[in-house]
Amino acid sequence: MNNLFLDPRTVRDIDKVVDRVHQSLDYTDGAIRxxxxxxxxxxxxxYYRLDDPGLIDEVIHKLKVGAKQVIARPGLLVEAIRKFDLSALFVPDRKRILIDDSIPDLKKRWYETHEIAHSLIPWHADYTLGDDRTTLSQGCHERIEAEANYGGGRLLFPxxxxxxxxxxxxxxxxRVREISKHFGNTITSTxxxxxxxxxxxxFATIGEHPRRPRDDKPRIxxxxxxxxxxxxxxxxxxxxxWAWMLEYCGYKPxxxxxxxxxxxxxxNGNSHVFVIESFSNGYNTLTMARWTRQTAISVPVGDRRILCP
Known part of the structure; x- marks a missing residue:
């Protein structure tokens, strides 16, 4: 999946609400608490676990996807979480964030921030559970999630x-790892x-180890x-x-x-040199490419050829 770029007006609107949070916290540098x-x-x-009966006691009396009520009884939340394969969600009418306790601790910070972003963006109140194929189109769902990802990123990385x-x-x-430690966030989100x-x-990719791919996961x-x-x-x-990664990546886990x-x-057919490197953190393989220079091309001039930058 390619990252989506938001339009300038949406970026400005999200920046405003996130900046107000930073200002209210008197933030200067380092990790956001x-x-x-x-x-x-x-x-x-x-936090919840699907195998924990106490989950139902922690939940709301109704939950909505768009304008459609999908939970009339608290017990139906479990079915909704399973249906949408949710690891986290924000419940607007209770101002509550629910996070699956079984996900790795390092990922919980990002999931929590993503849901906080949903709570901050005013027009997200009716769309916090994502796409049920009737109230939201796939494109709309992807945009809503892209907006929450952007807001979460801006919150964690002022x-x-x-x-x-x-x-x-x-x-x-x-350098990415150094920055991740400074801001207290995962290498992936950084x-x-x-x-x-x-x-x-x-550019960067997040996905499988090219020498140790799992069949049930997308390569990238x-x-x-x-x-x-x-x-x-x-x-x-x-x-x-992915084909390039297969050329240079080793086998260590x-x-x-x-x-x-x-x-x-x-x-335009112009050739450029990029340095590309990959790193496995045990969960994903992270790859980053950085432009270094444009390749000189050979142009015929009479019976000679000259190099042009």
Whole structure:
């Protein structure tokens, strides 16, 4: 799945509500403390497990998808969670965030922030459970989720200080790991933000280990591109990236998997050199590519050929 780019007006509207949260918290630098965010917004956080009968006691009397009521009794929440394969959700009328306690701890911070973003974006109140194929089109559902992802990213990586850290040195997976520790977030969410917010030609993928793929998982789950890359290299797909990974990635289960300098042609047929590197964190393989230079081309002039940059 490719990352979606929001229109400028939507970005401005989300930025405003997120900036107000940072200002209210007197944020300056470092990791955002989600407990303080929840206290500020008067949000409640609960964890659930589908095999825990206490879940029903923690839930609301009604729940909606769009304008459609899908839960008339609290007990139906379990069925809804299973139907939509939910790991987290926000319940607007109870101002409650529910998170599946069985997901890894490192991922809970992102899930919680994603649901906080749903609570912050005013027009999301009726669409917190996603697409039930009747109240929301797939395109609308993807847009709503993209907006929550953007809002969550802006909340965890405040724009001003994050930009300073991102531009302070050449971007690499090692630098992404350093930034992730500074802001207290996962490497995956940090990589996504570093690439999507970049003005440079860069992309990242999140997915399977190329030498150890699982049959029930997509080879590349997310193909994250900067706007400039998405425009100039609209011809490049995640299928091609997967083929490149098979050329240079090693077999070890975790850690750095390999690096390659690769010539990639843009939509105009011009060739560019990218440095591409991959790293496995045990859950996913993270790949990042960064433009280094345009390849010189050979042009015939009479009976000679000259190199042009």
């Amino acid at each position: 989600l407990l303080e965010v929840r206290d500020l917004l008067k949000l409640d956080l609960k 724009n001003g200080v994050f930009t300073q850290h991102r531009l302070s040195s050449t971007m690499s997976l090692a 990589l996504w933000r570093c690439v999507e917010q970049s003005d440079e030609l860069t 789950e997310y193909f994250v591109r900067s706007k400039t890359f998405a425009t100039q290299f609209a011809n490049i797909t995640d299928t091609e990236v 975790t850690g750095p998997l390999g690096t390659i300098d690769l010539n990639i042609q843009d939509v």
